[in-house]
Amino acid sequence: MIRHKYHAKPTSRNGIKFQSKKEARYYDTLLLRQKAGEVLFFLRQVPFDLGGGVIHRIDFMEFWTDGTVHIVEIKGYDTPIGKMKRKIVESLYPIDIEVK
Numbered sequence: 001m002i003r004h005k006y007h008a009k010p011t012s013r014n015g016i017k018f019q020s021k022k023e024a025r026y027y028d029t030l031l032l033r034q035k036a037g038e039v040l041f042f043l044r045q046v047p048f049d050l051g052g053g054v055i056h057r058i059d060f061m062e063f064w065t066d067g068t069v070h071i072v073e074i075k076g077y078d079t080p081i082g083k084m085k086r087k088i089v090e091s092l093y094p095i096d097i098e099v100k
Contacts, residue, residue: 020074022074026060040065048089050085050092056085058072059073072098072099
């Protein structure tokens, strides 16, 4: 078995593969919030073009019933490259990325 360099354990839920247990648990929470009527729907692995052929994928884009949109990345360990890419995305697009 190949180990992830940050010790994340790939996990599956409903036939969907997640990079970590933390991301899978967050997915479970979103499903519960959707059933409770707080979240209308959500998208996974949303790509943002950074130019030069570079794509940064955000873990979740959530559409809440109050009309807000939350853009969320799930991180167990936040790398300097990840922080830099988020800053680039936020500078190119009118969004704020939440890190959980």
